[in-house]
Amino acid sequence: MALLEIDHINTAYDRIDVLEDVSIKVERGQITCILGANGAGKSTLIRSILGLTPANRGKIIFNGADITHLPTHRIIGQGIACVPEGRRVFPRMTVDENLSVGAYLVGDQKVIQERRDRVKTLFPRLAERANQLAGTMSGGEQAMLAIGRSLMSSPELLIFDEPSLGLSPLFVKENFKIIKEINEMSTTVLLVEQNVRQTLAIAHCGYVIAKGQVVAQGSASELAENSEVQAAYFG
Template identity: 55%
Template sequence: MMLELKDLHVYYGAIHALQGISLKVEEGEIVTLIGANGAGKSTTLNTISGLNRVQNGSIIFNGKDITRMSPPDIVKLGICQVPEGRRIFPNMTVLENLELGAYLRSDKEGIKKDLEDVYRRFPRLLERKGQLAGTLSGGEQQMLAIGRALMSRPRLLLMDEPSMGLAPIIVKDIFNIIKEINQSGTTILLVEQNARMALSIAHRGYVLETGRITLEGPAKELADNPQVQKAYLGG
């Protein structure tokens, strides 16, 4: 078991955002969280990353309790997040953004190799490495956000709405890249509004509704579930 959330409770002021969430991610999996806006999906990822304070419950990563750890220490352990809305640094170049992804590393040869791997995976970033990140298209910015996260050499990659605001043809490319990253050995926890696309590449999934998990199971079973189809797949 790579990641386990146990009875997690998180509040935003008086709002009980996560109401006893428990989930597991095994090494090598893509696990997806689906649900409506405000269900608690992004809150779950931000809590794993150490950005939200946990009121009750625990987060275990590779047998280590990380519930109270700081975000930089969580990144050092091998968890990195591709945030919703990409949050690249627009006034820095593509290369500078990628180098920032490795800011906690000191292995120069390893960083150089990982940069080459990012450029191999995203040739467009190599073409635009000297360009200001803010001038990239939405799809290119998403590639940059993923590439920047990969520069931290994550064991677990948290992805928050990678298809948001992208044209359908670009969404297909991004999901093919997510599959390839997983097949290369990175475990992925994916939050995605496009439930059909997410379930098509995931091994397992969880359905969140107003801070609670209401369904879980193999991705194909969830995709075939009439309740899920009606609520999230337009069926």
């Protein structure tokens, strides 16, 4: 059974459908990607999963439970975390304080410290800057912190919203390497991106969304060879 199953959902803003009859499966242990241009409906899909803009039709099933109309904090508590577009760290808080925010549902300080240590092993630069204000860090370092903060809840599903946005090519490459490593550490990943080449290089399978609808789906290799995908993204 898929870890996350989105079953024929419609999501609307001001009674205008943004997502129409969208069905997607995220298989446990894999990297599933969602590709699409700006305005395609990718961000609305994430908001629907997280309960920020609930679907008005269809179902969202996570780990066998219907989460379609749960409030966001309960959805997060089920084991879903998101690295938001634009990173959005807390600039006046230190690195360690930002990481602690990611574990706000965890009551055991020993567990929190163990997770913080694990994050710093994955991102040694965060260990070096533990007491630095997040707002004084570079864009690439803030991206590391945003990922690290999301890992503090030890999610079963980690959603990445445009992780390459605004980063230098070097940090983009590093980010995708980290995403692959996180997946190899048994975290299921839903990767929402416009950077098609880098995404298909690490994803197992994916979907293409255009104008709020799924227009193509398949394995990463199938999508790379799909004529419509090639015309739209590879010229």
